[in-house]
Amino acid sequence: MSMAGFSDVLLPEAVARGVLRGDRDSLADAYRVLSRPVMNMAARILRDRPLAEEVVQDTFIDLVEKGSQIQSGDAITAWVRKVAVNHCLMRLRSPWHARRMDVDVEEALSRQSVDESMEWVELVPTLEQALATLSEEARTVVWLHDVEGYTHKEIGELMGKTASFSKSQLARAYEKLLLWQQQRETKQAERISARQKIELEGQNAKTTLGNIGSHCST
Amino acid sequence: MQKRPWAISDLIALRDGEIRDASVDLDDPAAQAQLHKIRQLTAELNALPDVPVDEAIWNKPLPVKAPRSSWLRFPLATAASVFFASFVGIYLIFGTVDPAQEPAGLATGEQLTVAVASRLPILMRQSRDLERRLQGVDAWMFSDANSAVARPASEQRVATSTERRLMYRLADVDNQIAQLYDADVMDVRQREMLWMRRVTLLRSLVAIRGGSDPRIFENSRSM
Numbered sequence: 024m025s026m027a028g029f030s031d032v033l034l035p036e037a038v039a040r041g042v043l044r045g046d047r048d049s050l051a052d053a054y055r056v057l058s059r060p061v062m063n064m065a066a067r068i069l070r071d072r073p074l075a076e077e078v079v080q081d082t083f084i085d086l087v088e089k090g091s092q093i094q095s096g097d098a099i100t101a102w103v104r105k106v107a108v109n110h111c112l113m114r115l116r117s118p119w120h121a122r123r124m125d126v127d128v129e130e131a132l133s134r135q136s137v138d139e140s141m142e143w144v145e146l147v148p149t150l151e152q153a154l155a156t157l158s159e160e161a162r163t164v165v166w167l168h169d170v171e172g173y174t175h176k177e178i179g180e181l182m183g184k185t186a187s188f189s190k191s192q193l194a195r196a197y198e199k200l201l202l203w204q205q206q207r208e209t210k211q212a213e214r215i216s217a218r219q220k221i222e223l224e225g226q227n228a229k230t231t232l233g234n235i236g237s238h239c240s241t
Numbered sequence: 242m243q244k245r246p247w248a249i250s251d252l253i254a255l256r257d258g259e260i261r262d263a264s265v266d267l268d269d270p271a272a273q274a275q276l277h278k279i280r281q282l283t284a285e286l287n288a289l290p291d292v293p294v295d296e297a298i299w300n301k302p303l304p305v306k307a308p309r310s311s312w313l314r315f316p317l318a319t320a321a322s323v324f325f326a327s328f329v330g331i332y333l334i335f336g337t338v339d340p341a342q343e344p345a346g347l348a349t350g351e352q353l354t355v356a357v358a359s360r361l362p363i364l365m366r367q368s369r370d371l372e373r374r375l376q377g378v379d380a381w382m383f384s385d386a387n388s389a390v391a392r393p394a395s396e397q398r399v400a401t402s403t404e405r406r407l408m409y410r411l412a413d414v415d416n417q418i419a420q421l422y423d424a425d426v427m428d429v430r431q432r433e434m435l436w437m438r439r440v441t442l443l444r445s446l447v448a449i450r451g452g453s454d455p456r457i458f459e460n461s462r463s464m
Contacts (some may be wrong), residue, residue, distance in 0.1 A: 026289045066292040080298050150285055169283050178242045194250035200282050201249070201275070223274060 027059040028170055029104045039096025042086065050090065054083050057100065061107045064171065068111045068163050078110040084129040086167050104171065108181060116157050161196040164189050247272040252279055291386070333362050364436035372445035373451065404449055411442045 034042075034056055041049020061082050065075035085106050086099075093102050131207040154162055160182070167181070168189065175189040182189070252275055256259040417433050421428065 026291050027289065028287065054299045058298070059291055062292050062294040063289075067289070072292075075292070076295065076298055079294060083299065150289065165286070169286055190250055190253075194248070197249050197253060197279060197282070203277055204278055204282060219338060 026063050028063065029057075029100055032056050032060055032100065034099055036096060039099050040098055042090045043093060043096060045087075045091050049085075050087055051223075053086065053099065053103075058083070058120060059105065064104075064107060064166060065111050067154065067166050067170075069074050069114060070161075070162075074114055078107060078114065081109045081110050108167065108171075111163070112181060115163065148203065149197045150200075150203075153200055156203075157196050157199060158192075161192045162194040165196045165200075168193055204227070247275065249275070249279075251275045256280060256283070256409055269440045322445065333366070355437055360433055361436060364433065367440050368436060368443060374447055375443065401449070404446060407442055407446050408448070411439065411446070414442065 034053060036057070038049045038052045040055050049185070058079055060076055060173070061079050065078035066072060069075050069078070082103060086103060093099055095201040126150075148156070154165070157165065164178055167178050168175065173181070175186040175193075179186040248256065251260065252272065256276060256279055314338065418432070418439070420431055450464055
């Protein structure tokens with residue numbers, strides 16, 4: 024099953040009306056519908072499950088407390104998305120988060136083996152891992168632009184930067200992701216050729232054995 | 242016109258329908274392949290699996306935002322109050338001198354007000370200390386028989402008529418002091434006079450009660 028983004032979910036009209044009234048059951052239903060895209064976005068941007076869960080909780084606390092201030096039922100999903108994005112960005116900006124990430128990077132570097140080049144060839148990372156290698160800003164821009172559909176102008180405003188900043192971050196991120204994609208394709212091609220080679224050798228061996236068998240019987 | 246090569250930012254913009262630039266070579270097979278890869282990556286990003294959400298997050302009790310204390314709402318006022326209270330406290334504890342050590346020529350005009358004002362805290366302190374001593378005596382002398390510090394029944398005693406008279410006078414002085422505090426205009430000289438009378442009465446009580454307890458008597462004399 025593919026991932027749910029905010030554009031993939033639909034809040035039933037009755038639920039939306041209940042949320043505007045502050046009805047507890049409707050809020051619980053809204054949580055069931057909207058928590059998945061919030062979690063997906065927060066987990067991918069923050070790369071930290073407990074922090075992402077915090078974002079989910081804080082977002083829905085805001086919905087419980089301020090849901091009645093939303094203008095209309097149609098605006099609820101967009102409102103939740105914006106609140107969730109702000110919670111993610113707040114966490115990325117916090118000095119505590121920056122320090123923790125520095126520690127994580129140091130730990131990761133200390134775990135690297137001596138022959139790094141060989142490891143990189145052998146272990147082609149998944150797309151999730153490739154995303155993790157991007158800077159936080161680049162990852163946020165990729166996610167907000169390519170998955171959530173924000174424009175560069177909107178992203179610039181959210182991050183307190185310009186639209187050009189968002190564009191350049193996206194381009195740099197794609198340079199890295201395309202490199203990862205190329206390495207993955209190379210690796211897959213190598214595996215395919217290796218498998219074909221094994222299969223061919225197997226067929227050759229069968230043929231040889233068959234020939235030996237027929238020769239012995241004659 | 243010479244056509245420039247494709248940059249990744251151009252390809253992304255082309256993917257998003259943001260540019261329709263004739264200067265870029267749309268027939269370039271390398272650019273087409275790169276654009277295809279970019280589209281493929283975008284599709285893969287959107288096809289990543291869901292990160293499971295714990296239903297318990299919703300069931301967690303919502304944190305109740307505690308109303309902000311009025312002390313925190315007005316930090317300057319709070320700081321000023323604390324400073325003032327500390328100043329008064331320090332003054333009451335350390336900033337006073339024994340009346341016996343004061344110079345004699347302070348009792349006129351403005352100096353008198355200063356002297357009275359400075360004497361009042363001393364009298365209040367003395368009054369408080371004497372009361373504590375008396376309470377100590379009472380607790381010891383009139384405690385019930387079950388108490389661990391109780392004296393033998395033969396040594397227990399009731400207040401004498403002199404003591405009772407002193408206590409009535411003390412109550413009367415306390416009443417006058419209370420009335421003085423309630424009055425709109427506070428007469429500092431009258432206050433000082435009443436507090437001095439109170440201290441004198443308390444000393445007399447301590448002296449009488451301390452007659453059966455030498456420690457108390459010694460303490461009251463040393464004040």
